Amino acid sequence: MIAKRGAFIISNLTKRRQMRCMKAFLTPAALTIAVAICPVQTAAQDSDFLPGGKLVLTNATSSIEGSSGGGIATWATIGGLETDRGFGVTGHATIIELPDYGWQSHGIAIGIANRVELSYARQNFDTRNVGAALGLGRGYTLNQDVFGAKLRVAGDLVYGDPLMPQISIGVQHKRNLDGAVTRAVGAASANGTDFVVSASKLLLSRSMLLSATARYTAANQTGLLGFGSGTRHDYAIEFEGSAAYQLSRRAVLGAEFRSKPDRLGLGEDDWMDLFAAYAVTDNLTLTAAYADLGSIATFEDQRGAFLSAQLAF
Amino acid sequence: MFSVIFALAMMQQSPPDSAEPVDWDKEFGVEEQARDPQTGEIPVAEYPQSHDNAGAAPMDDAAIAAHFGGREGIRMIAARTVELSENDPRIAAIFIAHDTVRLKRTLAEQFCYLLAAGCDYTGRDMAAAHAAMGVRMADMNALVENLQQAMREHDVPFAAQNRLLAKLAPMSRDVITR
Numbered sequence: 001m002i003a004k005r006g007a008f009i010i011s012n013l014t015k016r017r018q019m020r021c022m023k024a025f026l027t028p029a030a031l032t033i034a035v036a037i038c039p040v041q042t043a044a045q046d047s048d049f050l051p052g053g054k055l056v057l058t059n060a061t062s063s064i065e066g067s068s069g070g071g072i073a074t075w076a077t078i079g080g081l082e083t084d085r086g087f088g089v090t091g092h093a094t095i096i097e098l099p100d101y102g103w104q105s106h107g108i109a110i111g112i113a114n115r116v117e118l119s120y121a122r123q124n125f126d127t128r129n130v131g132a133a134l135g136l137g138r139g140y141t142l143n144q145d146v147f148g149a150k151l152r153v154a155g156d157l158v159y160g161d162p163l164m165p166q167i168s169i170g171v172q173h174k175r176n177l178d179g180a181v182t183r184a185v186g187a188a189s190a191n192g193t194d195f196v197v198s199a200s201k202l203l204l205s206r207s208m209l210l211s212a213t214a215r216y217t218a219a220n221q222t223g224l225l226g227f228g229s230g231t232r233h234d235y236a237i238e239f240e241g242s243a244a245y246q247l248s249r250r251a252v253l254g255a256e257f258r259s260k261p262d263r264l265g266l267g268e269d270d271w272m273d274l275f276a277a278y279a280v281t282d283n284l285t286l287t288a289a290y291a292d293l294g295s296i297a298t299f300e301d302q303r304g305a306f307l308s309a310q311l312a313f
Numbered sequence: 314m315f316s317v318i319f320a321l322a323m324m325q326q327s328p329p330d331s332a333e334p335v336d337w338d339k340e341f342g343v344e345e346q347a348r349d350p351q352t353g354e355i356p357v358a359e360y361p362q363s364h365d366n367a368g369a370a371p372m373d374d375a376a377i378a379a380h381f382g383g384r385e386g387i388r389m390i391a392a393r394t395v396e397l398s399e400n401d402p403r404i405a406a407i408f409i410a411h412d413t414v415r416l417k418r419t420l421a422e423q424f425c426y427l428l429a430a431g432c433d434y435t436g437r438d439m440a441a442a443h444a445a446m447g448v449r450m451a452d453m454n455a456l457v458e459n460l461q462q463a464m465r466e467h468d469v470p471f472a473a474q475n476r477l478l479a480k481l482a483p484m485s486r487d488v489i490t491r
Binding site: 051052053054055083084085114156158159160161162203204205206207246247248249 | 453485
C-alpha cells in the first residue's frame with residue numbers, strides 16, 4: 001500500500017513537471033512540438049521500447065562476425081543494453097588496416113530480453129595489390145554476409161555464482177558473395193554455417209573478464225576463402241579465448257586468441273590481438289587493437305590496427 | 314486540429330498548487346508509524362539476528378577497508394548510495410516507501426562486515442529484506458551504478474570497488490525477484 005502511494009506521488013510529480021514544460025509552449029501550433037520536446041518519464045521506465053539497464057560495457061563490443069563479443073572472438077554476451085525484459089539494439093563498424101589488405105565490416109544486432117540475439121554483419125575484404133598478383137584485379141574485394149543467432153542458456157555475466165559463467169549457444173550462417181574465388185582457391189563451398197558454444201564471466205574480485213568459445217566450423221579465413229576443401233566440408237572445432245582487465249567502469253584492456261585451421265594449404269594462421277575499449281558514453285564504445293592475423297592467402301605477417309565503433313541502446 | 318490538441322492539453326492540467334491539499338494518507342488508509350525517538354528508525358518485527366544475514370563471508374584481506382576510508386568512510390558511502398537511489402528516477406519508487414534511516418545503518422553495517430572492518434551486521438537476511446519489493450535486474454544495476462558513484466566520490470580505487478561488488482553480486486539470487 002505504501003509503495004503504491006509512493007509510486008503514485010512520483011508519477012504525479014513527473015506529470016506536473018511535464019505540464020510545466022508544456023506551458024512554455026502555449027500557442028496551439030507549438031504544442032505539438034512541445035509534446036516531442038518535453039521529457040516524458042515513467043517511474044521505472046516500464047513503457048520504453050528500448051529500456052536499457054545493462055551495466056556499462058557488459059553488453060560487450062561487436063565481433064567481426066556481428067555477434068556480441070570482443071574484436072575477433074565471440075562471447076556469451078547478448079548485444080544491446082536491455083536486461084531481462086524489452087529489446088536492445090547495437091550497430092557497429094570496424095576497420096582493420098593490414099600491410100597488404102584492408103578489412104571493413106559493419107552490422108547490427110538485436111537483443112531480446114538479454115536472452116536471444118539476432119545479428120547481421122557484412123564483411124568487405126579489399127585485396128588491394130594482392131588482387132592484381134592473384135589475377136583477380138587490383139583492389140578486388142571479397143564480400144561475405146553473416147547471419148547470426150545466439151541463445152543464452154544459463155548463468156549471468158555479472159551476477160549469481162562467481163564460478164558459474166554466462167553460457168550461450170549460437171549459429172552463424174555465412175554467405176560468401178565471391179563463389180568464383182572460393183572455388184578457385186580450392187574451397188568446397190561459398191556458404192557455410194558455424195556452430196558456437198561460449199562461456200563468459202566477469203570475475204569482479206579480480207576485475208577480470210574471461211571468455212572461451214568453441215566453434216565448430218568449416219570456414220577458411222572465417223569464410224572469406226569459402227568453406228571446406230576439395231569436395232569435403234570437413235568441420236573442425238576451433239577455440240576462441242579472451243581475457244580483459246577493467247581499468248575503470250569505462251575502460252578495459254585485453255587480449256584475444258582465435259585458432260584457425262589450414263585446410264587450403266595456404267598457411268592460414270591463428271589470430272590474436274591486444275585491445276583497449278572505452279565507453280565514451282553509455283551508448284558509444286570505441287575499440288582499438290593491435291591485431292596479428294598472420295598469413296592470409298600466402299601473404300605473410302598481416303599485422304595492423306583494428307578500430308571499431310559500436311552504438312548500443 | 315490544433316484547438317483539439319490544445320483543449321486536451323488544458324484538460325490534463327493538474328490542479329493549481331494553491332488548491333486544498335489532498336490528504337493522501339486518508340485516501341489510502343495509511344497509518345502513521347511512529348519513529349523511535351532515539352534511533353529515528355521505524356520499529357520492525359523481531360527477527361533472528363545473525364552474521365549469516367549479511368549474505369556473504371567477510372573479506373580475507375582486511376586492508377581493503379582502508380581504501381574505503383575505514384568504518385566512517387564506509388558509513389558515508391552507504392548513506393550516499395541510499396541518497397543517490399532515493400533521487401534516482403529509475404528506482405526512487407522502490408526507496409520512497411522504505412525507512413531509509415534504518416537502511417542507511419544496516420547497509421553500512423553490511424558493507425563494514427563484508428569488508429572486515431570490524432562491524433556486526435544486525436539487519437535481516439537479503440531474501441527477507443527484499444521480499445515483495447519486486448526488484449528487477451535493471452533496478453539492481455541502477456543501485457550498483459549509484460554505489461559505484463558513491464565509491465568514486467570517496468576515491469575508492471576501482472579494483473577495491475570491485476572487491477566489494479564481488480561480495481554483493483551473488484546476492485542477486487535473493488534480491489532479484491522478478
